[in-house]
Amino acid sequence: MKLISAFCSICIFLCVTPLTEANDSRDAAKWMTRADSLSGEAVWFEAAIAYERVYYLSDDPVLRVKANLAKADALKQLGEYSRAADDLQRSLVFPGNDSLRLEVLFQLSLCTYLDGDYSGALSFMGQLRHTTDSATACPGSDLLEGLVLSAQHRWEELREHLENWLGQHPRGRLLKDSLVRYYAENYLAGAPDPLPDPDRARLMSTLLPGSGQVYAGSAGWGVLNAFSQLASLGAFALMAYNGYYFASVIAGLGPFQAFYFGGIRQAGEFAEQNRNSRLESFRAAVDIFLLEVSDQLDS
Amino acid sequence: MLFVLLFMAKPCSASSGDLTDEDFSKETRFILYLMGRGDLDESLFLIDRLEPSGMHQADSLSYLGGWVLYMQQRLEESASRLLNVSETSPFYHKSRFFGAYNLAHTGNTSQASAELSAIRVGGGSMHEAMRDFQMGGVALLERDFGTYEHYQQGFSGSYHVMAREESQMRLHYDKLRDNPPRSAFVGGLLSAAVPGLGRVYAGKAPEGIVSFLYVAAMGLVSYDIYRGRGAQSPCFVISATTTGIFYIGNIAGSAAAVRRSNEEFRHEINQRILFDMHIPLRNAFN
Structure with a gap:
């Protein structure tokens, strides 16, 4: 009796498991359609959940990668780039076809770039390059690599990348010389260098009050700071001369040291701000140039 | 799961x-x-x-x-x-x-206490010991030492999920009992006698020293002007008034520092009590 019972249990297990799996696969396909429909209606949050459900239910590796990619798109729409990148990493070990693997790597680079992790984006771009040499295999990858290099302020490497990008593109070969020259003359030559150095600005303000601010591009603040230091020193001298010794130290030297050391710190901060602002403006101009190049190649 | x-x-x-x-x-x-x-x-x-x-x-x-x-x-x-x-x-x-x-x-300790009381538990069970332990923790949060002592009698240490936390709770109780809140009035009074002393009483010695220094510095400036121009001088009147304002402000600040210090102590000990209430729950139910 026990043997019969065990035999029946095994039979039930063997029959039910494939049936359950078949149900799950059917459900996965159904949910994929539903997720696509939600995505089409721009209901991104629900679409992301539905794609995750497909990933959860399906045993088909291709469908899982497709769902993961589509979920990353939905998360990008929600501005959740970091989560999209984390999810995509699940599909990195995907053993399927190259085109899907390339798409995963490209989307991973894009999400990492959008998340502000430029080194990470470049690392995934490296994997993408290792997987394929053909630029046409993954459209957009050259533009993305250019944007990543621009974000990292690697202007010279960007010029080399531009040459390779245009050289590999059928239409780009015709435009290569003129575009690379244009970049070299209008951007590379005008790269914001030398940029204000915060350490130098601090040193200048230490030696000559106000000069660090002038060097950092804030002449008004420099003059004001120098004048404040002079005024407090003058107050100190005047009060000491008239015999107000305690008052001269407290009301004269006290503000003076505050203006002096505050001025040094302020010069460094101004130099930092000026540096970042100039770099960002330059980077924005280069990014626009790269987008225009991409448009020209696609047109 | x-x-x-x-x-x-x-x-x-x-x-x-x-x-x-x-x-x-x-x-x-x-x-x-x-x-x-x-x-x-x-x-x-x-x-x-x-x-x-x-x-x-x-x-x-x-x-x-x-x-x-x-x-x-x-x-x-x-x-x-x-x-x-x-x-x-x-x-x-x-x-x-x-x-x-x-x-x-x-x-919301009062409702927490009511909800804990309403939990149905079997006599002598771990749930009963847990309920008593949590009730004790809530009583400490409310600074109701009488109620806490009542529940503390049930801390047997026989359930490993909360044995350590029971002794921790006893330490919290001792600390609370031995450190009653400081008086803001005394803090203000001390700062009236010696500027900054009220902050030292509040356990904030560096703040007290700084307060003493700036009030003393302003007093010295007033004395300097008084010495040079006399008590009728407008400069002295302005300086002395400013010093007086800072002196009174320091007294009020010292009272506030005592209250802040009490609040910091209260917050810190409450966090520890809550932490020690939480650990047994995680141990028992996760």
Whole structure:
């Protein structure tokens, strides 16, 4: 009796498991359609959940990668780039076809770039390059690599990348010389260098009050700071001369040291701000140039 | 979590309604999967969308929703859901204890105490010891030493999940008893005698020294002007008035520093009590 019972249990297990799996696969396909429909209606949050459900239910590796990619798109729409990148990493070990693997790597680079992790984006771009040499295999990858290099302020490497990008593109070969020259003359030559150095600005303000601010591009603040230091020193001298010794130290030297050391710190901060602002403006101009190049190649 | 799944599958087979047992079971498994991934917003969205049929499904959803909100540190909302779980649910004790703990954490100690008292426990059980321990913790949060001492008598150390925390709770009690709140009035009085001394009394010696220095510096400037121009001089009047304002401000500041110091002590010890209330719950129910 026990043997019969065990035999029946095994039979039930063997029959039910494939049936359950078949149900799950059917459900996965159904949910994929539903997720696509939600995505089409721009209901991104629900679409992301539905794609995750497909990933959860399906045993088909291709469908899982497709769902993961589509979920990353939905998360990008929600501005959740970091989560999209984390999810995509699940599909990195995907053993399927190259085109899907390339798409995963490209989307991973894009999400990492959008998340502000430029080194990470470049690392995934490296994997993408290792997987394929053909630029046409993954459209957009050259533009993305250019944007990543621009974000990292690697202007010279960007010029080399531009040459390779245009050289590999059928239409780009015709435009290569003129575009690379244009970049070299209008951007590379005008790269914001030398940029204000915060350490130098601090040193200048230490030696000559106000000069660090002038060097950092804030002449008004420099003059004001120098004048404040002079005024407090003058107050100190005047009060000491008239015999107000305690008052001269407290009301004269006290503000003076505050203006002096505050001025040094302020010069460094101004130099930092000026540096970042100039770099960002330059980077924005280069990014626009790269987008225009991409448009020209696609047109 | 496996237990959770088993529970959800079992009672649902007897229920009827729009949501079939199988659908409910599948949905909750997916929700648990999302929770495991840390997709808490998504989990909560799915939980809120489900319409339970029957008390068991409702209990499961209340428990899951409360747990997700607890993980999101939305403790008030978590408490309201967890405390909805009925007595027939296998999650009853966990939900009640965590719900009451969440209330205590949000400062609603009186309701936490009421919820703990209402928990049904068997005599001599671990749940009873846990209830007494939590009640003791809540009493300490309320600084109700009499009630705490009553519950402390039940701290036996016989349950390993809370033995260490029971002795920690005794230490908190000793610390609270030995450190009654300082008086803001005394702090102000001390600063009136010697500027900054009230802050030293509040346990903020560096602030006290700085206060003393700036009031002394302003006093010296006033004395300097008085020495040079006399008491009738407008400069002296302005300087002395300013010094007086700072002197009085320092007295008020010292009183505020004592109150702030009391508040910091209260906050710190409350956090420790809450931490020690929390650990046994995690040990016992997770």
